[in-house]
Amino acid sequence: MINLFRNRLDRMLTKKSVIIVAVVIVPIMIGVAIYFSGQTLSKDTVAVVHDDAKDIPSDPRINIVQLDEKPPLSSFVLGHYNFLVEKKGENYKVFTLKTESDKKSIEQLFNKGHLPKSYRGEDQIRAERGIGTNILGFITMLILIQGVALTTLYPEDRLLKTFSRILTSPVGVGKYLFVQSIFTFLCLYIPSYLAIVITSLVSGVDIGYSFGMLAVLLGILTILATGFSIFMASLMERNISLVTSGVSIVTCVLAGCFVSFTSKNAVLNTICAILPQKAFMTLIHGVEIGKSMLDFKGQLSYMFVWTIIFWIIGGFVTKSRVKKGIY
Structure with missing residues (x-):
């Protein structure tokens, strides 16, 4: 042996x-x-395609970035952004590669003005x-x-x-x-x-x-x-x-x-x-x-x-x- x-x-x-x-x-x-x-863990980043900054809500648990145009899909795959928010009529629609629960949480923030208390970003997790x-x-x-x-x-x-x-x-x-x-x-x-x-x-x-x-x-x-x-x-x-x-x-x-x-x-x-x-x-x-x-x-x-x-x-x-x- x-x-x-x-x-x-x-x-x-x-x-x-x-x-x-x-x-x-x-x-x-x-x-x-x-x-x-x-290294310091970064918060979830939300890309918002909107021309009026006054209508954009905020929350200390996430980073919100206002953009003039929709970013490419690759930016989500690479982790540059975690969510994309666009206004469709009177409501906001969210695109993400994360879970459906995370998607609904961000939709609630933009449509109702606040995140669920139970929401945890990737940095917290x-x-x-x-x-x-x-x-x-x-x-x-x-x-x-x-x-x-x-x-x-x-x-x-x-x-x-x-x-x-x-x-x-x-x-x-x-x-x-x-x-x-x-x-x-x-x-x-x-x-x-x-x-x-x-x-x-x-x-x-x-x-x-x-x-x-x-x-x-x-x-x-x-x-x-x-x-x-x-x-x-x-x-x-x-x-x-x-x-x-x-x-x-x-x-x-x-x-x-x-x-x-x-x-x-x-x-x-x-x-x-x-x-x-x-x-x-x-x-x-x-x-x-x-x-x-x-x-x-x-x-x-x-x-x-x-x-x-x-x-x-x-x-x-x-x-x-x-x-x-x-x-």
């Missing part, structure tokens, strides 16, 4: 693109996320989540995507028929996947942890956790990502990184890794609650606001179960294909 691990390391060192992404690109993205998370939760939420997506990239030697062995030759040695499928998991975990965990710590020390940004607690939380996330990478690499033969990236992004959005996500659709809310990232977000937010990790035994157990399921399915699929002579 030690020789197999050394083989992983020696071969990975020849893959410059993977090394550059793992050691350079991902840490840079983590550093950027930490830096901007430490992100501030309540905490810097640490925002940082680790973004890093969750990076870790899930990068995990499969660092498991690339596994599908490569199958493609080159090296995998079948390895299995003729005392190393079976279980030991092979175990070594690959250890290798993936270490290559994910070490650069990511160092990137967070170094960026925090250099920039002076408070990441919301002690370095010791960060080590534990990042370890939990990396274990989950390792199981996910083994699962995806075992299940798929081609376009593994592409599919994994899509799955990771969509599930992280639904789990609220970037901003809190809610829907009126009961089925969609159920799907969101099932995702292991949702349990991780609950855990890291609770820890950041001062609760003990032991208060989240349910979330920890749930993520552990998901990780075991990923490994079991990955191993079962691989062993089945080996018995069928596919590998």
